[in-house]
Amino acid sequence: MTIPLKLQAAIDDYLGKYPYAKLLTVQQYTDNPYKDKSIINTRYVGFIEHGNLMVTLEYGECNNSQYDWYHGEIRESSMIVGYIQTFIQHSNWFK
Numbered sequence: 001m002t003i004p005l006k007l008q009a010a011i012d013d014y015l016g017k018y019p020y021a022k023l024l025t026v027q028q029y030t031d032n033p034y035k036d037k038s039i040i041n042t043r044y045v046g047f048i049e050h051g052n053l054m055v056t057l058e059y060g061e062c063n064n065s066q067y068d069w070y071h072g073e074i075r076e077s078s079m080i081v082g083y084i085q086t087f088i089q090h091s092n093w094f095k
Helices: 006-017 081-091
Strands: 021-032 042-049 053-062 075-080
Touching: 006 021, 006 042, 006 053, 053 081, 075 081
Parallel strands: none
Antiparallel strands: 021 042, 042 053, 053 075
């Protein structure tokens, strides 16, 4: 897998700002949201551990610009480990 340059730059920037943060992995996900498989969305997600904060930096590409939900932007999300533990304890997904 080749990490898109825009995502790699965002990861490098984050790790440069927070030298104790650690890149865990970058994953690629491909979705075909329609039955005819004509639309292909590819998402690249960098998973970063920053103390007790878990961070994702996400970038996506689509083969049809009409269905491009990212529009060339990087999306950042984060959650503290305590919240993740609560999800694991109470969600049916983890039982």
